[in-house]
Amino acid sequence: MLHKEGHSKRHVKHIELPAGYNLLSDEMQKLKVTGGASMAGSQEDGSGSFSIPKEGLPESVAFNLLQNELTLDGNPHLNLASFVNTTTTETAQRLIAANINKNLADNDEYPQMIELSQRCISMLARLWKCGPEHTALGCPTTGSSEAIMLGGLAMKRQWEKKMREAGKSTAKPNIIMSSAAQVALEKFARYFDVECRLVPVSSKSHHRLDPLELWNFADENTIGVFVILGTTYTGHLENVEEVSDVLDQIENQHPDWSNKNIPIHVDGASGGFVVPFAFTEEQMRRFKLARWGFDHPRVVSINTSGHKFGLTTPGLGWVLWKDDNYLLPELRFKLKYLGSIEETFNLNFSRPGFQVIHQYYNFLTLGKKGYRDEFNGALVVARLFCLELLQNVQLKDMFEVVSSIHERFDGGRITLDTIVREPEAFKPGVPLVAFKLSKKFQERYPEIPQALLSSLLRANGWIIPNYPLPASSDGSDKWEVLRIVFRSEMSVDLANLLLNHLQQVMHRLTRCYEALPAQLQEKGRAREDMVRNMLLTLATHDEDEETGGEHKKNYRGTC
Incomplete structure (x- = not known):
């Protein structure tokens, strides 16, 4: 995320306190954060949190300040x-701590x-599925x-x-992706003039x-x-097969x-781990996607996120090419550095190495069976959640599920x-549930905005x-959906707790909706707009009100 120099936009409202009233203890008031000024004084000019202090705080004090703020x-x-x-x-945390300073x-x-x-x-x-006729190469990424x-x-x-060898122009390359692509794919095109x-x-x-x-x-010109x-x-x-x-x-x-032979790059940020471990060959054949990896002739490269379903700590991705021929020598750098010759292809240099160690540790401790059990467990919980969402008496006819992992072949x-x-009777997919208010519910309660559910559930954490x-x-694309990612720690008990909170939220909303009109004297469309605006206000964050309304919220970058 890019940040501008200055003050945070978030906490712009201040409370006037009585004269002589101090929120901090006497000891904290005396601590000097900026030259010559107390912490309280530095906050008056708004610079305390945005300037490096001349004198540092004791480690224990700084730790407590940050821990409380976080x-x-x-x-x-x-x-x-x-x-x-x-x-x-x-155990993994101990291994990480022992190697945290390695570059x-x-x-x-x-x-x-x-x-x-x-x-x-x-x-x-x-x-x-890289066969013996190929020698894959790749590297870890951030x-x-x-x-x-x-x-x-x-x-x-x-x-x-290819185009230079044919004597043709290389001026207008293009790349194709669906509008469902994560924002990083679009960033590639913009950053590299495609x-x-x-x-x-x-x-x-x-x-x-x-x-x-x-x-x-x-x-x-399609690259x-x-x-x-x-x-x-x-x-x-x-x-992949139908595209090919x-x-x-x-x-x-x-x-x-x-x-x-226009190539295919498979963005397996999530599916690169989930698909090979969670789904049988027969499932993938029934889904008409038996060849999704390097066994398909058009697939030349695949990426995945180790810090997602590879189950490592944040900061690790992987990219592999099927063979040496798909990564031209002109992109590789041979560096005589730190005592040896290194061949590299990346956008970063110095970076932590403990995530790689964590990844290998996971491969050893989980093995194929462990990963399969983790993902199958997540898929079972996600499907059970869908079952309750669609068939629970308290939620009957309130929701429609847009994702498909709950559907049988x-x-x-x-x-x-x-x-x-x-589990093999169900369609494959990433363990997430995308759902929305049903058409029937929206017809009965047209003024209840779906965004309100997200905000009210936030009150429960x-x-x-x-x-x-x-x-x-x-x-x-005019539809909005609520999305729940079912990671391995999402147990059945936790999912049931979420369902209970969802039932409570829906009950409160419908009860409020049905009771409110009786308290209003306005009639017709003006009354309906008032109801909707009142409810929508509850779902609107302060930051959204300040931006002027041009920003359209979505979660394409939340990965």
């Missing part, structure tokens, strides 16, 4: 907006840490955002090479890339297609193109027994985003 943050375990892992075992850039000083990184690359290559940049840049350079061709989604395409739309977007293995909006898997089939048809109709009715005993669906061709 309690205002949300509880990470109740942050159901985020895909980022929030649990770490005590991943110092290959010569920490050779064994670099060896662990190479082992992780090999493990991921096999996980993503997250999927950096990994996307590297994958996209490699495709751009390959396209430029035209971003966003394909609108629709309800029919399940709010993911519709391969048939490629006819309207692909041309000789590649980003295919998302689990969108952040609804968790749906975009179909359409690209085959397009290229067959243009034999004059010098850019043949045969279209049959979901039951507790099938969820627990027949739950952080659940409410955001519009991606740009669409059928108007479905």
